[in-house]
Amino acid sequence: MDFDALRRHPDLEAPGLAAADAADRLILDESATALAEAAPVQGSVVVIDDAYGALALGAVAAGARGVRVHQDPITGERALRENAERLGLPADERPTSLPFEPELVADARVVLMRLPRALDRLDEVAGLIAGHAAPDVRVFAGGRIKHMSLAMNDVLDRWFAHLDVTHARQKSRVLVATAPRPDPSRSTPWPRSARDAALGLEVVAHGGVFAGTTVDIGTRFLLGVLGGAVPDAGTAVDLACGSGVVAAWLARERPGLVVRASDRSAAAAASAPLTAAANGVADRVDVARADGLEHLPDASERLVVLNPPFHSEAAVHTGIATHLFGEAARVLAPGGELWCVWNSHLRYRPMLERIVGPTREIARNPKFTVTASTRR
Known part of the structure; x- marks a missing residue:
């Protein structure tokens, strides 16, 4: 061959x-x-x-x-x-x-x-x-x-x-x-679940999903400041949702909010609905296995939340974040916001400014930065 x-x-x-x-x-x-x-x-x-x-x-x-x-x-x-x-x-x-x-x-x-x-x-x-x-x-x-x-x-x-x-x-x-x-x-049967006491969330995951049944420190940092993100939005998008922690948290914290979650991973797309169900918000979390946000129309959302991966198979490459930022920019309505957490050493802010729009820092610690980028 x-x-x-x-x-x-x-x-x-x-x-x-x-x-x-x-x-x-x-x-x-x-x-x-x-x-x-x-x-x-x-x-x-x-x-x-x-x-x-x-x-x-x-x-x-x-x-x-x-x-x-x-x-x-x-x-x-x-x-x-x-x-x-x-x-x-x-x-x-x-x-x-x-x-x-x-x-x-x-x-x-x-x-x-x-x-x-x-x-x-x-x-x-x-x-x-x-x-x-x-x-x-x-x-x-x-x-x-x-x-x-x-x-x-x-x-x-x-x-x-x-x-x-x-x-x-x-x-x-x-x-x-x-x-x-x-x-x-x-072996313990799959999928597996574990309760995060600090967040009060049950996390359900199949094997191979990022962070498994735990909440990674970047996502945890993001959730600590996410409460103020576009508070009057009727829907939100959890892009690259993994086990669905962000989607379930948003739906729980904002009664009436509908969250559209997506991930290209079959294991993640199977795990996120289970996490939503375990936290009593399955009726307000829709999950799709998709490449980025290909299933959503242009200029249709006011809030996108993202903790971007930086691996493609074993390769580390900024092209993955570029693709996801572009997908968020396409789906955001003018004035909508992308809330993103990223490893501070990656210095994504200029890229976010260029692809999405004006970007402000929401929070920063020694390892992570949370930014909000407004669609022009």
Whole structure:
């Protein structure tokens, strides 16, 4: 397969950011025999957390048919679809994207996956595979060595009786797990919940959601000053909502306010409604899995709240914040405000001034700055 033909679009594209890497190639090479054996059986190959389609399309190139895929970011899902079209795959040979549910891995014999950065995500994925894949399933989970840890072995050991570690190649490695042990007692069920006593909120999260069932310190700092944000707004937007803490807090603190929350992550979009429900505000929090605010019309909102991520996969890049600031600017009505918390060393204020409009500092501590930017 021509890995160089793959693109990251519609995700961030920039010099030095590739759609496939050495870990993708190693996973496919280590699984070649297993793929060849499983290929004659329709739907026997599953791919999880493939960044932009290298694994899924590599499996198709190896002869697998009916490949089932789940990618957490909606942008990855769309990149896979675009890359399949770019490679000229017939429609009936293209991988099928499915939700993160038992149907995704039911009776699978081979699972290819990129190791997630969060151990909670790995635990939830491993538990789903162990509980619903075929008894002879072989899992090939790989990544860049700098992002791997021995704790990943421990997580897989909880769910599989046998774990092999491949030789390293080009700073990448693959863990091969077999003999699933589908025992729910090996791990706390997902999603999980925890109460934040200081905020009086119940936080519910699937594995891999930013900060899990805790409230990160940036969001906590933001909530401490958010009470004065556009107090007469009838609706608000929680952009990049994660577990839905901001959305639930806003809805609780402002009776009658409708909050439109969104995140590109499937795990986040599944967690935020649960957090809203756990706090009794499900009827006033609408959650969408979306790239930015693509589901909302121009100039339609008076308040957008954002704690922007700064990672695209493993890459740290300001282009992610630029995209989200642009989405907020498009959706804000003239005079509407974007309230944003950011790591002070990132110095986002000039960018906010340029993309959104006049920006004032609301609060600052040694680590974070909260600003309000008014749409021109």
